[in-house]
Amino acid sequence: MDILAHLLPAGIAAHAPVLLVVIPLILAPIAALMPSGRIAWAISLLAAFLVAILALVLLGEVSQAGSVSYHLGGWAPPLGIEYRVDALNVPILLLVGFVGLLCTIYALPSVADEIEPGKQPMFYSAFLVCFTGLLGVTITGDAFNVFVFLEVSSLSTYALVAMGGGKDRRALTASYNYLILGTIGATFFVIGVGFLYMATGTLNMVDIARVLAEDGHSRVTEAAFAFIVVGLGLKAAMFPLHVWLPNAYAFAPNFVTAFLASTATKVAFYVLIRFLFSIFHPEVTFVAASFTWIFAVLGTVGMIVASAQAIFQTDPRRVLAYSSVAQVGYMMLGLGMGTKAGLSAGMLHLMNHAMMKGALFMALGAFALKFGVRSIASLNGLGRTMPVSASAFTISGLSLVGVPLTVGFTSKWYLILAALDRDWWWAVAALIASSLLALVYVGRMLMAIWMEEPPSHQGKAIAASTAPWAVVVPMSILALANVYFFFNADPLVHLANAAAEAVMGGR
Amino acid sequence: MWTPELALALALAIPALGGVMVALLGNRPNWREGATLVSGVLLALNIAYLVEIAPSQPTLILASIAPGLELAFKLEPLGALFAAVASGLWLVNSLYSIGYMRGNNEKNQTRFYVCFCIAIAGAMGVALSGNLLTMFVFYEVLTLSTYPLVTHKGDAAARRGGRIYLTILLGTSIGLLLPAIIATQFLAGSTNFVAGGLLALNDVTPMIAGILLVMFAFGIGKAALMPVHAWLPNAMVAPTPVSAFLHAVAVVKAGVFAMLKVGTYIFGPALIAATPTSQPLAWIAAGSIVLASLIALTKDNLKARLAYSTISQLSYVTLAVMLGSPLAMLGGALQIVMHAWAKITLFMSAGAIYTATKKTNISQMRGLGRHMPWLFGAYTVGALSIIGLPPLAGMWPKLFLMQGTFEAGQVVLATALIASSLLNIAYLLPLSARAYFEPPEEAKLKKPAPMLVILPPVITAAGVIILFFLIGPLRDYLLPVFEPVAIVETVL
Structure with a gap:
């Protein structure tokens, strides 16, 4: 990675933090002006590619220097806006960058299939704005800036989800519900940030933390904490604030679902960690209490309830959407342990879950390109009709259950060990129960795919076929990553440990 | 290399x-x-x-x-x-x-x-x-x-x-x-x-x-x-x-x-013997042995009967583990080997009968021994081995297990083992008797069974006999695993 930094002109490496946000932002309106969806796609691909490279450059810098601070416009913090990259957000940047890149490749056939040609350039433009927002949220070191980027990404997401309305009008209601709840979340968040500003007189995260540590907490900062947790909880689809998510995922265009499922909630979750650990201090009484009594408890309940709900869904995308809520529960549980091991396991699961869900939704999209996928029965026999996509679906599905030889097992193992460290036997029981529920809902889909008769046309089985390369390549990469990172767990475990170390120090 | x-x-x-x-x-x-x-x-x-x-x-x-x-x-x-x-x-x-x-x-x-x-x-x-x-x-x-x-x-x-x-x-x-x-x-x-x-x-x-x-x-x-x-x-x-x-x-x-x-x-044998649950588990295993044998008696379908027989025979191993004595565990290890050879013989025989006659129930198999003497010979050898008669391999694990139970002072468990052997006779041998000694239903099979389904059970039946004589090397091979050695030496 150092080589990468040397290859780039010195100026670019020095300005990598801001370029990461500016490149997709500038390319967004350009994409909107393009005459055809294909050119707009090429521009998006360029943006995603550059972002992925820059994320790698930043990883190199962080692993050397510990953290990178970039002063926007040369104005030093706390007055100016600071972009700050450290071990906690560099994995998120990498995740958004690389999953974004893979999803963008996948977008070409998927978007061409689902979005009217005239609207495609605008669609890609909205995607790039959303991409910008997610990156901005992750990289900024300024609390108010988080709100701005959060809204940039959310507003464009509402539009992206609504684009599914071309095929199914229910996408419009789903988007509208999401808009209402998302806006409530954003409002709560900004109120919380306002309170913090009131109490500390600063918006820079490092500076807020410094003032809070010096002046101590008051009713105002406690209120700020409550508002921020609820606001971010809505964005991260934390149980029971997840009600917007299933419909949004089920009716959005397939590409949007794949992208959002593996990035958007993860970014919101990252911000939550940042506020809980870096700004508020995990040893402050009310923060520590919230770990045990809010995050661990709601996380555990979410793991079980959302998994159970997933079993009763008929639409495969809703099954996976409820499963996503359950997986957020796993991460919340890890966070709620309040230990370094727990946070690290939660971060690991965050990265692993992005791989699983990305591949799963891509495979569903691949099925949808050839057959309408509206119920589990419509998956019948696809193992024979579309063997490659079905295999990718199977591998990542097993990873979702937590079967050994996939990364799903690794992160659950670390979660369980972290729980045992705290003597939380009930959490271990819940983790296993939730895995069994996952086995049921994934098993139902796998049974349909492999054991039922393949779809037929006029009495003859439809010949086996493969999805376009632009689907197969990113989907296979993500699915195989599920296996690869089991056998070579070190890189991701190292990233997760470093992230936990960065915010919890030696504790 | x-x-x-x-x-x-x-x-x-x-x-x-x-x-x-x-x-x-x-x-x-x-x-x-x-x-x-x-x-x-x-x-x-x-x-x-x-x-x-x-x-x-x-x-x-x-x-x-x-x-x-x-x-x-x-x-x-x-x-x-x-x-x-x-x-x-x-x-x-x-x-x-x-x-x-x-x-x-x-x-x-x-x-x-x-x-x-x-x-x-x-x-x-x-x-x-x-x-x-x-x-x-x-x-x-x-x-x-x-x-x-x-x-x-x-x-x-x-x-x-x-x-x-x-x-x-x-x-x-x-x-x-x-x-x-x-x-x-x-x-x-x-x-x-x-x-x-x-x-x-x-x-x-x-x-x-x-x-x-x-x-x-x-x-x-x-x-x-x-x-x-x-x-x-x-x-x-x-x-x-x-x-x-x-x-x-x-x-x-x-x-x-x-x-x-x-x-x-x-766990290690000593720790197992020290746990409070090994005794109840041994009882459950003994219960499985007898109960599954009784259920096997009621089944007319040959494969179903063999299935329950398997459940019964598997619990021998679990019982051996739960006894926590090295001798019994040696018996358990031998049971895995010996039962495998005998039971595969029986299943392959059932499949051969089905291939030749499409018959699945024991009550329909009268006189088939006249048409397929080799096959039923193999079946009978396998059955006798499971019952535990010398000179067949199935004898050894039963002997060691029995010794293990007596040594542990578990007379009731030993009784269960004996009862099981008697039940084995009752549910396995009637088929041999029926096939050899009752008159066949048809004078000739419509389609003789292919060589490839007759030969393998005969091979494994021969294996059952050979394994009986290989007990010395097998015991020496497994001995170091189940310390202490001395007890085993005194038995043989």
């Missing part, structure tokens, strides 16, 4: 690559079956080498997942022996499968042979695993790869049987076995199989060890200890080579083998 580590890797790679070859040769049946047989021979040779070098205990680490958590293989005598049984019988079973599948014009034969290869790779993984995690992984590989075999027919009954099969095996393994493994890791800091018992060496209290013992006993659902036995009769919907494979070669044997390995290397 030919290092022990390479041989360990090959034990898994040969069947796996064999599976790939079978899949690639799918539309040329003769070449495809050739691939199966060649991998069978290569695997058997490789395992023969491993059996030879097992006392040196070579280790192979495949991947390191977390500190103290590895995917690793370690060769030791118990595993080598199980691998030898599984690979040897796989070869015989493959010959038989060719005759059976072709003789009955079964569909989807390529899938059938591929799944067989994967399953045998899973069995090898269980046999050679160096820690609980690795064992768990391959245990699940075995479950998943045999599911398509169980549901091979694809009709409603097959799917129902398959669903029960999968639900019980996955449910118990994830719900009980995995938590037990996690607890072991937490208590001992690793899950490695260690001579003398990992938990015993880490000073785990008998109370906690007792809880874990219960979780292992029922979590290893493949050992079919009642009440988690229901999957086994339901899996009878499978074609007969699968039943033979399930009940003699891989699946159930992997279950009791896992139980034995856990008992030997995770």
